[in-house]
Amino acid sequence: MALHLLKLCVGPATIEDLEQRIARNRDEAVQAGRDPSTSHVTRMVPKRASAIAGQGSIYWVIKGTLCCRQAITAIEPFTDTDGINRCRLVLDPVVVPVNPRPCRPFQGWRYLTARSAPADLAMGRTDGLADMPESLRRELSVLGLI
Numbered sequence: 114m115a116l117h118l119l120k121l122c123v124g125p126a127t128i129e130d131l132e133q134r135i136a137r138n139r140d141e142a143v144q145a146g147r148d149p150s151t152s153h154v155t156r157m158v159p160k161r162a163s164a165i166a167g168q169g170s171i172y173w174v175i176k177g178t179l180c181c182r183q184a185i186t187a188i189e190p191f192t193d194t195d196g197i198n199r200c201r202l203v204l205d206p207v208v209v210p211v212n213p214r215p216c217r218p219f220q221g222w223r224y225l226t227a228r229s230a231p232a233d234l235a236m237g238r239t240d241g242l243a244d245m246p247e248s249l250r251r252e253l254s255v256l257g258l259i
Contacts, residue, residue: 115165116226117170117225118171121219127176127247152204154199155221156197156198158188158200159200165185166187170184210233212233
């Protein structure tokens with residue numbers, strides 16, 4: 114069974130902002146001749162990495178709402194230029210909106226089981242949730258209406 118990570122997304126205020134940051138980082142990497150793959154660097158290597166890499170996703174909490182995810186394709190431990198051990202989470206560049214739900218702030222990341230992970234928002238759902246603006250989905254989620 115896949116295992117996921119839950120992480121606060123610092124900076125972007127919306128899913129669109131996150132997608133723009135990913136595109137900007139990719140463009141900058143291409144211009145500089147670096148690897149353009151999407152990644153996120155953390156201090157700690159997940160102890161259950163084998164259950165995550167290639168199977169799980171990182172679920173992003175943006176402004177207090179768990180609202181999207183990116184698939185984790187690889188987990189690469191490395192040592193940075195200062196000699197500090199770090200971990201690179203290599204991510205699929207596609208950001209997938211999920212059923213939003215409120216989430217309190219926390220430090221670092223948390224494990225999220227497949228059973229606890231919110232379902233993806235599929236376009237064309239009969240309830241119209243995927244067609245709503247993200248801000249409305251977020252507000253309804255905070256109010257406990259979805």
